[in-house]
Amino acid sequence: AQKITQTQPGMFVQEKEAVTLDCTYDTSDQSYGLFWYKQPSSGEMIFLIYQGSYDEQNATEGRYSLNFQKARKSANLVISASQLGDSAMYFCAMRRPDSGGSNYKLTFGKGTLLTVNP
Amino acid sequence: KAGVTQTPRYLIKTRGQQVTLSCSPISGHRSVSWYQQTPGQGLQFLFEYFSETQRNKGNFPGRFSGRQFSNSRSEMNVSTLELGDSALYLCASSLGSGKRTEAFFGQGTRLTVV
Numbered sequence: 001a002q003k004i005t006q007t008q009p010g011m012f013v014q015e016k017e018a019v020t021l022d023c024t025y026d027t028s029d030q031s032y033g034l035f036w037y038k039q040p041s042s043g044e045m046i047f048l049i050y051q052g053s054y055d056e057q058n059a060t061e062g063r064y065s066l067n068f069q070k071a072r073k074s075a076n077l078v079i080s081a082s083q084l085g086d087s088a089m090y091f092c093a094m095r096r097p098d099s100g101g102s103n104y105k106l107t108f109g110k111g112t113l114l115t116v117n118p
Numbered sequence: 119k120a121g122v123t124q125t126p127r128y129l130i131k132t133r134g135q136q137v138t139l140s141c142s143p144i145s146g147h148r149s150v151s152w153y154q155q156t157p158g159q160g161l162q163f164l165f166e167y168f169s170e171t172q173r174n175k176g177n178f179p180g181r182f183s184g185r186q187f188s189n190s191r192s193e194m195n196v197s198t199l200e201l202g203d204s205a206l207y208l209c210a211s212s213l214g215s216g217k218r219t220e221a222f223f224g225q226g227t228r229l230t231v232v
Binding site: 098109 | 151153160161163166168173174206208210215216217218219220221222223224225226228
């Protein structure tokens, strides 16, 4: 069953504007971690930002911030002041305990292709 | 510090053949995970190795196998290749697999089966 849902296959934004990429997740675990990765056309996945399930404040990393709404099970990525180099695929991911409970397996959503227009 | 290295970067194989992909993790990282990425299915987890032991396995047929060596380098093997195995195969290394453990990815091996 799909645990991570990214409803926007593609998004467009003008350079210097802000954009929000949506992510909802499904888990009954209390302890889990949420990640966002960027994948440029070169293929390598680049870590952007992390949010823990018990973190009360939204995570921020430079121009990236994570809008974490635990009750809604959403973890949207906000990119401020978009740059042309932000054009890439963006993946939301979650680490949740495996069946043994001691390891946290990382699973991904299907991604959103962001295009930044000049 | 060197990143995750995957070899080869590109590969073309014929249906029915077998293939071995290699992944060298970041020095000190003992966990290596493999993912298959296709346009239709996205990123799908194949398996995870930690200290030479397979710790988790995704929902793939037995044609997909892997192993990890004592130096943490990992290989994955696909036997009897099918056209649907064409994909980008990504390797990720991490110190462990805790809740907030960041995974570092290689650039992937793009496999084309003809």
